[in-house]
Amino acid sequence: MKKFTQVTGVVAPIDRANVDTDMIIPKQFLKSIKRSGFGPNLFDELRYLDEGQPDADCSKRPINPDFVLNQPRYKGASIMLARRNFGCGSSREHAPWALDDYGFRAVIAPSFADIFFNNCFKNGLLPIVLDEKEVDKLFEETFAEEGYQLTVDLERKKVIKPDGTELSFEVDEFRQHCLLKGLDEIGVTLEDREAIAAYEARRKAEAPWMFLGVQS
Amino acid sequence: MAGKTLYDKLWDSHVVKQRDDGSALIYIDRQLLHEVTSPQAFEGLRLAGRKPWRVDANLATPDHNVPTTERSAGVQGIEDPISRIQVQTLDENCEEFGIVEFKMLDKRQGIVHVIGPEQGATLPGMTIVCGDSHTSTHGAFAALAHGIGTSEVEHVLATQCLVQKKMKNLLIKVNGQLSRGVTAKDVILAIIGVIGTAGGTGYAMEFAGEAIESLSMEGRMTICNMAIEAGARAGLVAVDDKTIEYVKGRPYSPKEELWDKAVAAWRDLKSDSDAVFDKVVELNGADIEPQVTWGTSPEMVAGVNSSVPDPEKAEDATAKEGISRALKYMGLQAGAAITDIKLDRVFIGSCTNSRIEDLREAAAVVKGRKVAANVKQALVVPGSGLVKEQAEQEGLDKIFIEAGLEWREPGCSMCLAMNADKLGQGEHCASTSNRNFEGRQGFGGRTHLVSPAMAAAAAVFGHFVDVRELI
Numbered sequence A: 001m002k003k004f005t006q007v008t009g010v011v012a013p014i015d016r017a018n019v020d021t022d023m024i025i026p027k028q029f030l031k032s033i034k035r036s037g038f039g040p041n042l043f044d045e046l047r048y049l050d051e052g053q054p055d056a057d058c059s060k061r062p063i064n065p066d067f068v069l070n071q072p073r074y075k076g077a078s079i080m081l082a083r084r085n086f087g088c089g090s091s092r093e094h095a096p097w098a099l100d101d102y103g104f105r106a107v108i109a110p111s112f113a114d115i116f117f118n119n120c121f122k123n124g125l126l127p128i129v130l131d132e133k134e135v136d137k138l139f140e141e142t143f144a145e146e147g148y149q150l151t152v153d154l155e156r157k158k159v160i161k162p163d164g165t166e167l168s169f170e171v172d173e174f175r176q177h178c179l180l181k182g183l184d185e186i187g188v189t190l191e192d193r194e195a196i197a198a199y200e201a202r203r204k205a206e207a208p209w210m211f212l213g214v215q216s
Numbered sequence B: 001m002a003g004k005t006l007y008d009k010l011w012d013s014h015v016v017k018q019r020d021d022g023s024a025l026i027y028i029d030r031q032l033l034h035e036v037t038s039p040q041a042f043e044g045l046r047l048a049g050r051k052p053w054r055v056d057a058n059l060a061t062p063d064h065n066v067p068t069t070e071r072s073a074g075v076q077g078i079e080d081p082i083s084r085i086q087v088q089t090l091d092e093n094c095e096e097f098g099i100v101e102f103k104m105l106d107k108r109q110g111i112v113h114v115i116g117p118e119q120g121a122t123l124p125g126m127t128i129v130c131g132d133s134h135t136s137t138h139g140a141f142a143a144l145a146h147g148i149g150t151s152e153v154e155h156v157l158a159t160q161c162l163v164q165k166k167m168k169n170l171l172i173k174v175n176g177q178l179s180r181g182v183t184a185k186d187v188i189l190a191i192i193g194v195i196g197t198a199g200g201t202g203y204a205m206e207f208a209g210e211a212i213e214s215l216s217m218e219g220r221m222t223i224c225n226m227a228i229e230a231g232a233r234a235g236l237v238a239v240d241d242k243t244i245e246y247v248k249g250r251p252y253s254p255k256e257e258l259w260d261k262a263v264a265a266w267r268d269l270k271s272d273s274d275a276v277f278d279k280v281v282e283l284n285g286a287d288i289e290p291q292v293t294w295g296t297s298p299e300m301v302a303g304v305n306s307s308v309p310d311p312e313k314a315e316d317a318t319a320k321e322g323i324s325r326a327l328k329y330m331g332l333q334a335g336a337a338i339t340d341i342k343l344d345r346v347f348i349g350s351c352t353n354s355r356i357e358d359l360r361e362a363a364a365v366v367k368g369r370k371v372a373a374n375v376k377q378a379l380v381v382p383g384s385g386l387v388k389e390q391a392e393q394e395g396l397d398k399i400f401i402e403a404g405l406e407w408r409e410p411g412c413s414m415c416l417a418m419n420a421d422k423l424g425q426g427e428h429c430a431s432t433s434n435r436n437f438e439g440r441q442g443f444g445g446r447t448h449l450v451s452p453a454m455a456a457a458a459a460v461f462g463h464f465v466d467v468r469e470l471i
């Protein structure tokens, strides 16, 4: 997994609540069997004026000039600012893949949907929960100042504003550790293979019907 | 010490190892796989040279991409080449790793969340995952079931475990009885209307109360299915006689002596009477009327006899903005009566409402009637090949066809329109599925979530009607 230590970048504001994963990456792009290449279709229905097709060349499509990511001032953004319940709906990991592929490294919002929140960590993308009032203020500042940038310091668990103000956020120790080191979570879990085998042995004795297994 | 909730019990019995930071390694008893969220997981395994930890804990089937029209040509007959590759990839991966798959032409094929319970692959007390958020469906069997992302699918394949943090406990109690014509779908939509789409975030949501106890297993699955639409990854209902009756005799259910032992253990799968929940929400079953969503989020819902809300009366700026945006997308006027909404298409299906009971309810409404002239298409898509077979034995297919509805092959179909079944731009659809997000059923399509009986009534009248007036 990609390491995450410190990121400084332009902030792109997505100013609506309940952004769902269908919106982040519409279903027709879920037909891919790869993990990459979703960036050009991030927010497809909002970003382009026509209907997106999985194999179309996006550089030739009519763009919606009103959409944030199409405005020159947010070009190259790597930090997304969002409203409450971001990432709700479908469990598709294609949503963080698309954000990552586009170049986002962190998403800041007052709250996230559980599955999306989880999926981010598996992909080196950092979801940051800040107080709703702080998020409101960040929106104001982003709108007010062209090229507004933030720094995210994962080690110190701080979001740092251009004027040096620091906002603290929480992150699970284990997840922080995995992100900082870019660790493969499966590898970490397999270090506990004996504990898993011991659990299975004990459980088989207690509740053997759980292990009947699927046969064709 | 206070007693345990059902969720506490399921959690405790699956902890492999507690970690210092509050997370734990949780054992997973069953994983369901489908073609959309698994290819990258298998690819990851291959790249790392890993093998599945326990092959027989997995069951796979293609559902999202499969055509629902005549499909005897099998995978090769899927017209969209990208869909075809995805279904083929699932076949190849299952073959390579030795995972049992109900392929497209197998009559046991269907929507993952329909076939799990149908086969007895979903058992009380299990932990069940699938790369699909509606895995919450299986919670109807007092199983801890939730959706996961593709990285976690790979993690479960490789380790049979997941790293999890314990959720909080939420109890939703629906007291009293439902009125006639009001179904499980209306109950869960009403609940979401009350607590909102983020109301259950961070919680395992247990449904209890007389109205829930009175529901069939199908109804309970409908309720748990949409727990995720209320923000909760997992929904739960305690075990009772109905649960055990449903599970009995299924292909993968325990048999004979093992069955008796299992049943004895399952009887304890309920919250203790002195268990403490972090949050409790109570509703009165008798107050719930048939529900219709008018907006682009399941919480944008109203009783069939009320009207579309006015954004000017919203509680705050974000809500006002949300309502205005939704009305614009849906092409609706503030204050319009729900029963004045005209429909272009009707979809009866999806993992929320495609089981035999759902089809019976819809058939009872359309029987002897005809689809309205303004409805271009009304689809009935059974949840699995076995549901289809049963419905045909009961003659439901004939009732639908005579009324002018289309009777299709099983799959997800127009629930998310990954196959050829979709809405045209601006079309209104009465749908028994679970999501009314923008573009969910097709680019620019307008979805109204309803129960099967309400969808059937809408098909016949061409606009929404209170189904209670028909039965």
Ligand code: SF4
Pocket (backbone or CB within 6 Å): B063, B064, B111, B112, B113, B132, B134, B350, B351, B352, B411, B412, B415, B416, B433, B434
């Ligand atoms: S029926 Fe719809 S919600 Fe259910 S699994 Fe299929 S696509 Fe997902």
